Amino acid sequence: MTATNLLENWASVRHFHPIDDKPHDPYKWAMAIDLDACTGCNACAVACYAENNLPVVGREKFLHGQSMHWMRIERYWEEDGREFPDQGFQFLPMMCQQCEAAPCETVCPVGATNHTQDGLNSQIYNRCIGSRYCSANCPFKVRYFNWYDYPTTENVWPAEMNRQLNPDVTVRGKGVMEKCTFCVQRLRAAEVTAKGEGRIVREGEVQTACQQACPASAISFGNLVDPESRVHKQWLTQQVDLDKDKQDKDQKEGGSDLRGYRILEELRPYPSVMYLERVRESAV
Amino acid sequence: MYRFLRLPILLVGLFMAVSCYAVNDSQPTLTTEDDLGPQVAQPIEFPHYRHAGNRNTVDPTNSDPTKGGMEINCQYCHTYARRSLTAGIPPLQKCIGCHQNIPSVRDKPRIVELFKYWDAKKAVPWKKVHDLPDFVRFTHERHIKRFIEQQGRPVQEVCGYCHGQVKEMVTARRQKPITMGWCVSCHMKEHVVAAKADIPEGGTPIGKQAYWYTFQKPAETKNAAGELTAKGPNDCWLCHK
Known part of the structure; x- marks a missing residue:
């Protein structure tokens, strides 16, 4: 990216969500999470730790807010007047939303996080200098910073245990930012196989670790532009449009019965993750 | 006031303006002598030129008549290249599979050494020559598919884009820089x-x-x-x- 290129195309730099001359073709990876099916069991978070070489930081650092869970289960208490053991709550698995106009991308001073053509928000560890600006600008707070050198000084994976590390994912050192990648190592492996056979990745050929581990099949993941994919059908059924900051269905009088929504849509980051949840009386 | 700063500011501004345009046209430098990797000492001095080099009858420029190559396809030994990320080193069985049927070279020191490993039932501890950093995912498969299988270019030419003239080497040595800028210089073509x-x-x-x-x-x-x-x-x- 040169300065001339940047100046000529300044308007396009800010918004990289698809418009006519920049369609997502042939891939746009997206997710749909059914919160009515989610039981908050944390299997997705555990699977993510195993797949992506995440360090377990321990109680003390966790209380300092330095945990590295790319996938976390947020818990929301229901204000229904009941006391703790009877009080209801809801779960929400929160991970990087892979925004189309990601706030983190525009502020990185070194261009370590940028958008890929298949709609992912990439994070290049060896380019990152650890300014933590992206984390400050992320409305979902899903970026995690390596405050310590977990593999060496913290000795998170002592001898023998380091053999559980996934060789397809970098083991991050001190001072870099990291976040959910939509298991990009699996996507790339599937894309290479598919391209060698002259086709695109089929529905069901690639799964993220969290999706694979979910016992309730609450998470579906796939290619949003593939009309055969489950994610495409879900987004279509729920009338959630990737390019809109206000969905048409919500503009109708009386609202909509459909369950699909995206978190902080009105901030216009155009997230790639749709959540499905029935609005309950107790939560209103 | 600050008149003395005018010229430096002008020069800096000019330099930046020119470099903005220059960046568009510049190509990363080509391979130089400095890009030669270190000579990695291998447990057995494996003669690539003898296995993969040109045959004498075909290649009259080869001066030594006894030292012609066998023109073995790179992928015969580095067989994982076409189906995985890594090209791989063949197991010892593959060496022995051929060499137990070649009695004429059986008493050569390198082959004697090879059979020592075979008899001891130990793998040859080959050293890595082209070692990429851990944060890089390079796939051999995609490059082989693109250039050899889909476009039918000669195998040794395609492997040589990154590995240099291995068929003329004894033990392999890194000939190209294998840096990001060098990779990109080809991807931008x-x-x-x-x-x-x-x-x-x-x-x-x-x-x-x-x-x-x-x-x-x-x-x-x-x-x-x-x-x-x-x-x-x-x-x-x-x-x-």
């Missing part, structure tokens, strides 16, 4: 897309899977011969992991 004639839909499909170096979708490009060309991927997350 316009490569012919068309496949070999007998593959109906080979080659890298442009349009549907074109790689964009600007913010706009690129128009189809053609070279002087009128063939469709395309650049290689430039997405950070294709090579970095």
Whole structure:
């Protein structure tokens, strides 16, 4: 990216969500999470730790807010007047939303996080200098910073245990930012196989670790532009449009019965993750 | 006031303006002598030129008549290249599989050494010559598919793009820099897309899977011969992991 290129195309730099001359073709990876099916069991978070070489930081650092869970289960208490053991709550698995106009991308001073053509928000560890600006600008707070050198000084994976590390994912050192990648190592492996056979990745050929581990099949993941994919059908059924900051269905009088929504849509980051949840009386 | 600053500011401004344009045109430097990797000492001095080198009858420039090569396909031994990320080192069985049927060289010191490992039932501890950093994902498979299987270019030529003239070496030595800038210098070139004639839909499909170096979708490009060309991927997350 040169300065001339940047100046000529300044308007396009800010918004990289698809418009006519920049369609997502042939891939746009997206997710749909059914919160009515989610039981908050944390299997997705555990699977993510195993797949992506995440360090377990321990109680003390966790209380300092330095945990590295790319996938976390947020818990929301229901204000229904009941006391703790009877009080209801809801779960929400929160991970990087892979925004189309990601706030983190525009502020990185070194261009370590940028958008890929298949709609992912990439994070290049060896380019990152650890300014933590992206984390400050992320409305979902899903970026995690390596405050310590977990593999060496913290000795998170002592001898023998380091053999559980996934060789397809970098083991991050001190001072870099990291976040959910939509298991990009699996996507790339599937894309290479598919391209060698002259086709695109089929529905069901690639799964993220969290999706694979979910016992309730609450998470579906796939290619949003593939009309055969489950994610495409879900987004279509729920009338959630990737390019809109206000969905048409919500503009109708009386609202909509459909369950699909995206978190902080009105901030216009155009997230790639749709959540499905029935609005309950107790939560209103 | 500060009049003495005018010229330096002007010069700096000029330099920056010029470099903005220069960046567009510049190409990374080509391979130089300095890019030679270290000579890695291997447990057995494996003669690549003898296995993969040109045969004497075909290649009269080879001065020593007894030292012609066997022109063995690189992928015969480095068999994982076409189906995985790594090219791989063959197991000892593969060496022995041929060499137990070649009695004429059986008493040569290197072969004697080879059979020592075989008799001791130990793998040969070959050293790695082309070692990429851990944050890089390079796939041999994709490059082999693109250039050898879809375009039918000669195997040794394609492997040589990155590995140099291994067929003239004894033990392999890194000849190219294998740095990011060097990788990108090739990815930014316009490569012919068309496949070999007998593959109906080979080659890298442009349009549907074109790689964009600007913010706009690129128009189809053609070279002087009128063939469709395309650049290689430039997405950070294709090579970095």
